[in-house]
Amino acid sequence: MKELLKTMDRLSKIYEQFDLLDFRAHKAIPLTFNKKDSKKLLPQNKRLYFSYQYLDAEKTRLTNVLLNQAIDVKDKIFQQNPELHPKLIEKGLKLKNIDETHKKNSLSMPRRNRKINKLKQLIALIDDESLSLCRGYLTQMKVLIHAHKTELSPKRNEPYVAEELLKSLDFRTDLMQFDYDRYLYEDFEPESFLKYLIYQQVQRIPSFVKSYDARDIVPEAGESGFSGIAYVVTIDDISECYVTFKGTEADMDYTESSRSKRMEKFILEGYKDWNYNVNAILIGNEIGLDQMNAAQKFMDYLTDVVPENCKMYGLGHSLGGHFVQTLQLISNCFDMGYTLNSAPIQLKQVKLLKPDLISDKNWERLFTLTEDKTITTALNNEIRKLLPREYPEIINESFQQDLTQIFYELPYTIWIGQKWEYNFSEWKYPFKIHPRQYLDSGEINSYQKLFGEFFARTQNDTTGRQILRSGISFAWDRMQLLRRDIDKPETARYFFDYSNYLYKSGIFKDEPQDVSKYFNEDTESSVWKSSRREWPFLRSLNRDMLELSIYFHIIYGTKHFLKKNPRVKK
Template identity: 60%
Template sequence: MKDPLFKQKKMLHPKLIDKALKLKNIDETHKKEESQLPNRNRKINKLKRLINMIDDENVGLCQGYLTQMKVLIYHNKASLFDERSEKYHPKELLDDVDFRMKIMQFDYDRYLYDDFTPEDFLDYLIFEKTQRHASFIKSYDARVLLPDAENCGFSGIAYEVKIDGIRECYVTFKGTEADMDYTENSRSKRLEKFLLEGYKDWNYNVNAILVGKSEENDQLVVARKFMSYLNEHLKENCLVYGLGHSLGGHFVQTLQLTDDYFKAGYTLNSAPVNLKQVQQIKPDLFDETTWKKLFELTNQKTVTNILNREIKRLLPREYPEIINQSFEQDLTQVFYEIPYTIWVGQKLEYNLNNWKYPFKQHLASYLSEEEIHSYQHFFEQLFVYLQDSNTSTQLMRSTLGFLGARVKILQADIDKPITSQFFYDYSNYIYESGIFLDRPQEITEDLNTSQLTMWKSSRREWPFLKSLNMDMLDLSVYFHIISGVKYFLNKKPNKIE
């Protein structure tokens, strides 16, 4: 308080106190009760306990408030921070794991930095990672620059920086996970925005990536417009890097394949490139013979090294500058089992050798080709059914209506051998992935004879439906999001050739 800075900037001290009190409040309300997890010394229980302990510490939120305090101090008294003598090296920030995680996470955590501009945040982050001061920082928000971005759900921020004369631009593409906007005071409006944002991303995920429909390429079209805008407005000799998590990683890979936008790139738990979509966006990327060969190789597949090498030989080049890191059993890896999907660049997978995590990412080990196509068709139909939903209430009502209609069809046809087999195979895959605790049984009774309601009869005939494992669902999300999976990327990865 004796520092004259507090007299010059009277709001600085209250702001610091506000952040400190929020940290203190987190500590005081820290959960004290012991975990209710089973005490048996099993790997799956140890994994649950470890993640519960991490969540219990509120690490992400605490780091957010602490970073806010550091940003305030850095921008008001930079003399407290020692600068290194060595000059900045190109790509130094991109090669820093913590920088990659934080700059990708920023788009999800914007509500934590409502008092700051993106430039404020990045200015401090650059110094924290390099101990060098940036002489120029400018952010480009796709949703500000391109009206179509918000309409279709696309989200991306580019940061142009200059450090010791080196110009770089870090383009971050946001993933599917809709973030709750806590700057909105109304809880209902927050939820409305959250659900509608999530719907836009999943609509693109399903139709453009899972199915490859031409009419649902809106987000990729906007992503290309965003990159074109950057190319026109960035200073000369600016090195452009792409970063993306989940759906954002799909944009990094796809844009590099179609347009070679990036000097280098990094993705985390990325969704794949869909070749059908690429053909619609850039048909002249390959000749007709090459397109045909690529589609033949990826039409029905179990991922193998031989198949991957054949695909790579047909691409324009190998794209070693794109690094794709993923948790081996991440839920997005299922997308790579879908027809016509590939990855671009290097693929590094991390596993849990010391833990038990049952999720199965290889669909072909459990489902036939017809069943995988049926899986695609189910979600395609769902989003056709939802396309006229303009509010979260309509979304929820339409989703339940669609599921109810499909259950009725299932009940009517369950005595047919093909329907019974499909249902059992899907259910068994979900069970083997740990999402059901009870093993499904072969269908032995025609539900048409039941006089119960649709849902009650379903639960009577298929009692395993009542054994939904919420812990497993939570884990699948945890190992997908940046703030979860980052704790498990410190081992030597398996490089997929």
């Protein structure tokens, strides 16, 4: 059994090296569109491919060793629990099948033998490794052994120290990632995973662990799309509660065999979160309070069931970070909190939820300060003075140019606590997080209105297919409206300014051009075909930039930034 555990640890390290290689490959993709900068940004592809070939071969070797060891291992614990050994073998076989499937897949080679094409192919190869699934099955094997063979988990002598887990970057990111990966652990109680995770971090065994899933406690949580889970743990007589809030749905449940059901779940969950993002955060209207109401009920429930001597900590990624910040501003429910690439607080929403938080005079001043703003230190200082206190216990960590940072320059949005921003020196990443440098208030409001109209159009849709159909119809209607009004000076200016912002952000490679004469012709073509001909600018859509902006937002992409020294904003 000890040899099996050693093999598992070695395989885990291979997965970690794959993650790092994936990050290095993403970071190396050139985005500045000139040969000089591209040469500086591109590392030696041979070195990256050599690393991949080594890791791929070592992964295959260790997977085979692990399966053989799992089959051959003999232990008395199997007599006491006859289901344990078959479960270990089953997880090992799944790892073997994933590896063999990857070997059989033949990814298409790039047409042109260019450095960037090879780099993209390397990223595709790493993606085809299905590391999330592999990591999930391997962790399940570790959890099984840890739960049934405790003598193989020696404890350290020093007792647990309060906040030790909270201050561990690996613990925070692993616990937040678990919210996205829960579908991989359907055979396990969350308590089993957490016990293992705690031991891995601090080498102490908790005497008490209990989880609370918001969707089991608050009936409307699932319907609204809200997702949160709380873990109450006691280690060496120190009790702590970690409340994690999930971000906007981004992961596909590949354990679901039906492709249609898999896509249906993906679309519906993502739609619910984006509906909240737009109505509650982007616009701040009353119809977008469903998820926040569920979050408040969840916290009220936890307040009643969690022991008084138990510290409450909030953790949230993306949309989840918005819940941590907003709940703390409204009710001071956390002793400490960490957010990662967090969406902001929407003041209009907060006033609807708790109008007596501050005086009417301070509300009026806050709305004036944040109605038309560009984030500056002086502005942040003024905002903090109008709030009940400074909230230093909330730490917002983010990749400096993360896409959610755009939200902080939209009307009536703020953050509380400290802001730790991470980046790499001498690294050119063109995405612009300050839209106010390119768009005026009218254009920002138009952007908000556009998305609000889309969710108003789809509010009665109940299936993924209906949402997609309504989305296509909405896009076509707006294209017709643009055709009709393009000669108006205001429309033309808005059109150009949005295009220029996207170009400066690297979303498009070509500079904006005047709308062609075809805008008033061939109205019967599909939206995509006509737009490709009518607006040459769309042809230069930079999919690499779109993919990178998402990759650097998710936990697996952004956690590598967090190992650098941050720029702290208070």
